Amino acid sequence: MHKKSLLALSVAVVAAVGLSACNGGGSSASGGGGGDGKTLTLAATTNEKPALDAVVAKFKEQNQGVDVKYTTSALDQYQTTTRTQLSSGTAPDVVFVWPGDGNPMATRVVAKGGFLEDLSSQSWANSFPAGIKPVTQYNGKTYSASVTFSGIGAVYNMTAMKAAGLTPPTTWSGLLQFCSQAKAKGKTAFELGAQTNWVTQLIPYSLTPTLVYGPNPSFPQDMADKKATFSDSKWSDALNKYLDMQKAGCFQANPLGTDYNASLTAVAKGEALSVIQVNSAVAAINQQAPQGTELNMLPVPATDNASETRMAGAAGSTYGVNAKAKNKDLAIKFVNFLESPEGMNLYAQTNKALPAVPNDSFKVDPALATLQQYQKDGKTDAFMDQNWPNARVQQTLFQVVQDLLAGKTDVSSALKQMDTAYSQGS
Amino acid sequence: MSSADSQSLAVAEAAAPVPLARPRGARISARIGAVPWWFVLPALAFYVFVVLWPSIEGAGFAFTNWDGLSATKDFVGFAQFQRLLTDPAGVGAVVHTLLIALSITIVQNLVGLLLALGVHTKIKSRNVLRVALFTPAVITPVATGYLWKYLMTPDGAINQILGFFGLTALQHDWLGDANIALWSIVATVVWQFAGYSMVIFLAGLQGVPEDVLEASRLDGAGPFRRFWYVVRPELAPAITINLMLSIIGGLKLFDQVWVMTSGGPGTSTDTMSTLIYKNAFQFGDFSYGIAMALVLAVFVAILSSAQYKLLGRQGGSK
C-alpha cells in the first residue's frame, strides 16, 4: 500500500470512528434511554418476548409519549450480561428476575447486593397468595413483582391419547402401566429432552410436591436450619421413581441425545403421548401441532392414592426495578401496570400461564384448568430451587440427573452431591 | 503449474537466500540506519489498554471472594486456588481439556497435512478442493456447533447415513452418550479446522524444492523417506505455527462445547472454559472462576512454550 493511500485510510478511519462515536454518544448508556423520564429500558429472557410485545404496546397506548426499549436474550446470556451491568451500574430500568433464590439473577441474590428498589409500599405488594408472596421478598421487604403463576405437569396430546385408546394415569402404578400400554402401541409415554439441562429437573419437581413438600411443608425451612438434608428425605424416592420410569420404558430410547425442542416436536406429532413440562410448553406444542390437536396439562401422580397428588406451581415471570434506574418513576409505573389485573391478565394470556393473583376476569386456557384448580385448592408447592441458598444446587441437580440417566451414578451419591452444594451456602 | 503456485514459489525463492542467523545489531543499523523505537507505541498502547492492564487488574479478583455482583469483597489469599485442588469437577475439567487439546492437535494436524499433501499434486480438482476443504473454517464456531448438534441427533443425518450403508452397529447417540460426547465435539472441531491447517501446510509445501524431490526419487527413495528427509524440514515453520494455533485453540475451546452439550451429559464434556463460565456467571462464584482462568493461562503458557522449544524457534522467526 502506498504511503499516501495509507495516510488517507488512517484519516478516514479516525474520521469515521470519531463520527460514529459522536452519533453513538447519545445512546451510549447501555440500555439506551438517557434518563429523560420518557424512555423506559427493560431486559428479559427470550421466553418473555411475546408477552412483553403485548403489554408494552398496551402500556404505551395508555401513556402517550412514553417509549419502552426492551431487549430479550437467551437465558445464559441474560444472566451474564445483566449481572455485569448491575455491578457496573449500567443495567436497564426494569430487569427480569427469578422469584426467591437459587439462581444468579434471583430476587434475593440481586436484592442482597442492593441492586433492587424496595417496592413494599406499592399497593399490590401484599396482595399475593401465600405461595408467591415469600419469593418476592428479601428480609421481609418486597423487591420484585411476580406477574404470572406457572406450573409443572404432564402435558398430554389428548388427540393422540384418544387414538391410542388410553387415558391419563392418576396413580403411580397406573403411570407405570400407562407406560407399557403406550409402548405396546408403538408410542413413547413421556418424551424426555434431557439433553437440555434444565429439563432434567422437571420430573423431580413434579414428584416431590406429593412425596416431600406436601406431607412436610416445613422441609425447606428445616433444610435452611440444617435439620434436614436431601439424602435423608423422600427426595431419594423421587429420584428412584425417575429411574423406575426409565426402567419401565416410559421415555424414548435416547433422552440424553434429545433436546427440549425435539421433545415438544415428538408430542406435537403424536409420536409421544406426553411430555412433563412447564405450562409454557402448551403454547409451544400448539404452534407445531396440527390444527385442532387437543392438549391437557395434568399432575404427575407419585403415590397410589390419587387424592394425595400435588403439583409444582409457583411464581413465574417476575420483574424488579433497578435501584439505580435512570427513570425510576416510570419503571415503578410500568411494574404497577404489570401488577394491575389488566396487565397481569394480558401477560398471562399471551404467555399461556395463570395470573399471579387469581381473578375472575381471567379466561383460562382449558389445558391449564387443572393447574388453576390446584392453585385455588392450595395443592401446589413452589419450585424447589426458589428456596435453595445458591445456584449451585440446581446446577448440581441438572448434572446428577444426567449422570443417573446415563447410569454413571446412583441415587445416594447424587443426593450427597446436592447436599454438598446446598451446604456451600449463599 | 497454476499462476498462484508459481507466484508463491517466486516469493518463496526471493526469501530463500536469507541466512538463518540474524544479522548482528550493529551491522543492521550501520546498513539501514536506526529504526525508531516509537514505532511500537501505537500497538503497545492499544495492547496495554485492552489486554495487559485489564488482565492484571482482573487477575486480582482471584485472591478475593467476590461473587461478581455484590459491592463487597474480601481478600482471601490463595483460598480459591486451594479449592481448585479439591474440586472433583475441576480435576475432571482439566482432564477433559487436556484430552481435547491433545487429540485436536494431533488429529487436526494429521488430517490437515494429509489433505495438503493430497491437493499439492497434479490432480485436476485441486483448486476446487482447496476451497471446499477450507469452507468450514470460515463458519462461525457457534453455527458449526448448532449444525453438528443437528446432524448428531439420534435420528439425525449421521445415523441415517450409517443406516443407509448398513452400518447400524456404528450408530450412536453421539452427544447423549457420556462416553462418546467428548469425541463427537473433537470431531466437530477437527472437521472445522482441518482445512485451516491444510492451507498453512500447503504454504509450507510451496517451498519444497522439486528438483531435490525428483533426484531423491531417482535415487530410489520411497514416499515415506522422501517425506521425512526432503519435505518435513521445509514444513517445520508450518508445523510450529499449526501446533501453536491448535494447542491454544484446543485448551481454550468453549463455543462448540457450550452449544453442543453445555458440558453434559453430567460433567462428561466439561472443560476448563465451560467451568470458568459456569462458576463466574452461573454459580455466582466469580473469583473462583477467575482463579481457574489464571490456572488455564499457566497451562497454555507451559504447553505452548514447551512445544515451541521442542520444535525449535524457526517457525515463528525464520
Place this chain on the structure above:
Amino acid sequence: MNRYTWRTFVLEAVMVLVGVVFFLPVYVLINLALKKPDDQSSPLAPVTSITLQNFSDAWGQANLGQALLTSAFVTVFSVAIIVAISALAAYPLARVTKRWSRWLFFVFMIGLLLPFQLALIPLYTTIRDLGLLGNPVSLVLYYAGLQVPFSVFLYTGFIRAVPLDYEEAASIDGAGPMRSFFSVIFPLVRPITGTVVILNVLHVWNDFLTPLLYLSGSSQQTVPVALFSFVSQYVSQWNLVFAGLVITIAPILIAYFAMQKTIIKGFASGLKG
C-alpha cells in the same frame, strides 16, 4: 509427478470423495434452508420444491440487515487498525536487536496466552466510563488491542526474513526510517498482510461474547449475537435457523471465494517469511 498417471487418478478419486464428505454438512445446511418447514423428507434428500421464504423470514425476524452493517463496520475498521499498528510495531521489533526489543516482543506474546475472562470486567468498567457501551466503536477499540499480539507475531517473523538490501538502498538514497517503512517494508510484507487480514476478519466477524456484552441494550447487534438470540427463539424451526446461518456466513464465504488465490498465496508466502 509431472504426468497424470493412473496413480494420480486414484488419488484424485480419493480426494474428491474426502472433499464430498467434508462438504456434506454444508450441503445439509443449504439444503434445509431451501426446504419448506413442513417438508418432512430426510435432511439428506435434495430439496424438491425450493422456497426462499425461510431467508426472508430469518432476515426480518433476526434483524440481520442491521446486524450485517454493524459487523461490517466493526470488522473493516478494527482490521484496518490492527494491520496498521501491528506492521508498524513489528518493524523495530524485527530490526532492533537490543535487549528492550526482545523483551517487548515477549511482552506482546503474553497476550496470546491470557484467557479473555481475566480482562472481562475491568475492561467493561473502563468502556462504561468512556461512555462507549452500546456503541460499536467500543468493539473496534477492543479488537484493535486484542489482536495485536497475534498480528505482531506474524509480522515480526516475516520482516526479519526480508533482506536488508532494499532498506539499505533506500537509506543510501537518503530515505528516513518512516519512508523506508512505508515505501519499502510495507509493500514487501503485503503477502503476510493478506494472512493477517483473513485471520483477523474471521476472528472479529465470528466473536460472540464481547459484542453481546458491549452492545447489549442497544439496537445495534453483530451477526453472531443477532443469530444466537434468533436461534434460541426458533430453535425447533431448523429451516429458518439454517437460512439465518446461510445469510450470515455468505458475506465471508463470498469474500473468501473472491480472494481465494490471494489468500492461499498470502498464507504461502507469508509463511515463507
